[in-house]
Amino acid sequence: MTDKFKTKSSQALTTEYRPLELEKEIRQFWEQNKTQQAVASLKEKNNTGIVGFVEGPPTLNGIPHVGHARGRLMKDLRYRWKTMQGYYMPFWAGWDCQGLPVELEVEKLLGVKNKRELLERVGEERFIQECKKAIMKYHKEWVRLDTLLGVSIDHEKAYWTYHDSYIEREWQYLKHAWEQGLLEEGHYVVAYCPGCQTSLSSAEAGYEDSYKMVEDPSLFFKFKVTGSKNEYFLVWTTMPFTLITDTMLAVHPQAEYAKVKVKGEMWILAKPRVEPVMQELGMKDYAIVETILGSKLDGVRYDFPFKDIVPKQAELEAKHDLVHRVILEDFVDVDTATGVVHQSPGNGEEDFFAAQKRGIPIFAPLDDEVRFTIDAGFFSGLFARDADAKVVEELRSRGLLVEVKTVKHEYPTCWRSHHKLVWMARKEYFLKTDKIGSKVLEAAEKVKYFYESPKNRFLAFLREGKPWCISRERVWGAPLPIWKCESCGAKTFVSSKVELIEKALEKPGEDFELHKPWIDRIKLRCPDCGETMRREDFVLDCWHDAGASPYARYTDQEFSEYVPVDFLTEGIDQTRGWANSLLLEHVILTGKPEAPYKAFLFQGLAQDAKGRKMSKSLGNVVEANKLLEKYSADVCRFYMLRKCSPVDFMDFDFNELSRRPYQVLSTLYHLSRFLLQNAEFDGFNPKKHTLQWAMHEGLLKKADFWLMSRLQETIEAYTEKLDTCEFNVALANLEDYVIETVSRLYVPMVRKELWTDDPETLNRRLAVYTTLWYVLKTLTLLFNPVTPYICEALHRKVYRKLDPTLPETINLEDWPKPDKKLRSKKVEDEFKTLFESVSLVYASRQSAKLKRRWPLSRIVIVADERVCKILKDVEELFLELTNVKTAEFSQKAPPYVQEEGWVPTTEGSMQVYLDVHRDEKLLGEGLMRDLARRVQALRKELGYMPTDVLNAVYVAELDDESTSFLKPYLSIMAELVRAKIVQLHNSREEMKAEWHETQMDEKKVYVAIA
């Protein structure tokens, strides 16, 4: 045994692929050598171009899960790939630190139930400190995720949305909006969360995730036509409390309405709804008496029933003639409910517009906690949804209740606290993005989205084009920098900290920062009337913080160099989130129909193995750091990218990790290790034994050319698919090449050549190493963006070991480009034909029950001229692969194959005839191969390197006939199993050795090696 060789190589690579150990070692190497920084600074100085990037900042309010890990590694893949292509990409981290998500998390930690309690018990100043503490806690978890997963993002250059410097630059977006008249204060109906006590943007209210099944009343009631004897409008609602703020009834002007006689009364409702509604109400006795067009109902007055208990409503009616009358509106849907819609401008968006259009005042008697104010009379003090029952009761006592049941339906709830949202009119600040809608759409249409469905979804959302409510009645956020005069109402927009301190009536202290409560203490002098101005008490929607990142995270110089960035990727939920706010803010800032990103990949979200959403309540959330403590980062990375298309929802299944993904990486590992061991043994020098050398010396065979040709195809297809973000397809290509082409087909074709240490054939062996060096090294480069740990390890321990002039880290290597000179379609076609015919021979052997290891004497292939010619050209390889001594290729079956002893097999237009007769020689050789296979398995089992030479192999207790068959083949067998000698013994007793029992055709045989 060559001991020297054994110790040398085992230090470098372990016998088994043990990724957790290997990754730990590589992680240390990266940390000690500051590899990430070194690569970045080299590329910054010396690159072929710049690829811009802005980090979509994770909110620091929770622990990262496996879905986050998937998103981060798609970014890392892009970074590593582009870096190897020679680009410089500012892959810098960023953190979303402020806003409702963080506040609610901290409220939970502090055990506070709502905002009022928060302000009374904790106070703003301490609350802000607690928020800062909380984000630092979660920050650690995210950094750990990147470290374990091998995400090469720069944390030292991270941006933090709560830093004054960031907020100041964020204000520049608002300044542009302010100057263009796009930032306005106004009353508007907003989605409001009673739990969080703040309004939400329409994007937030529309999150798919926020729709939950809830139970609500299903109420049919009637409003009497004023002055009639017994005519009523029949109306339906699921929100009885909105009757308190009702001011109009709407009908569709072009729809037909019916007067229906029921129980001596006349009910008015949309004609197509008569039958279904009556059925639902269980009314059998009814008749349509009259049909009228909706437009004829215009201006009809009705008796609002609660004028006595809500005196403000009586006041409104007296002051405004249109209050409590029928109006005509196209938005009325006559295919649902009764086609008569009651309007509460204080609690509904369409209702609000309908009232505004007609100059009807908005009646919105609700406070910050969504309780009715004193203006709601009898209902004052009640929480809106708690008033539902009271309203029903009042209707009943007035004889206006028709029916009340409950209905289960999907209703939007708060995406953070899950309270049912309430729509109510409030004073807020809006970015009037509806005014720049066409520019926004134009910008969005120029972006590349890679997949149709998320693109359509994003554009459809943008087409809604609603104004963006950016004010929040909360504490921990970027403050709205608008001061308003207490006396004359004049407003001042402040755009920097310096400007603010300069204008302040009283200079702030040392601890001043751009947050509540400090900023609220600053008062300004009104330039118009000289009175005091106070800040408008709002903070900004945190989506505005994140959307400001392209400008706020960079300097002016960097902004002009990097933005619009080349590529961004985030979860599909960000169509309404970050992708949207980035786009709107950029159009406002630049005034141009341009997005801050040229391409955006929306990823599907992560689910559990059964395809269920991951949620705390189901207990099926996979925490990323816990996962990566137990499982290899490379295996996880490969799995998550290979498993499905990036837009698909990924069903994460632990069981799948250790199967195919592990197998692929393990194969890559062992192929490189196989090369290293053999190459070192034979003194391979990649500087000297180049492809050029091998070609010049005529040492390459067809199989080598075929392998390299297939590699060119793989490089091309793989790179192309990375470019179109079909990561799963890209990796399927790579996987197929490693497993099928290299490992299953090529290596068996050359293994026998490498078996010997005959100096006569040394050059041929070196030529095989040259081929393998080129192919496997290229593969390692292609794998690097996906599985960086194993690739760095192979780079250092195999390729750099054989060629010390290679760079310190694989990340400084160049991305492989396909070499046209090595591509040969002809050779690929030939090999395709070869493998097809070989597999037909295998099928034929199987039906004749002849193992592939057993040599056969003759074979006849009947096929067309083209196939025959190809097979003749690669005859040597064909015989080797099929393990047959001679072959005949013919277009017609020769007569002798009709004789006994020939087995025919047909597939398509090809036939195989196998001569199944085996003489002593063939039997002996077959037996030898069976035995050799057992010795190989034993070598592996006992931990011998493939290159180790054994002193001896002993075989005992073969029967006499087998012994005589085998004897002529002992020296061939010795060569095959890399042993100096093979000895046969009659009995185990003859020699003391560690015998291993094995079965040979149901007989026991014993083998020992030394």
Ligand SMILES: [Zn+2]
């Ligand atoms: Zn909420």
Ligand SMILES: [Zn+2]
């Ligand atoms: Zn003033």
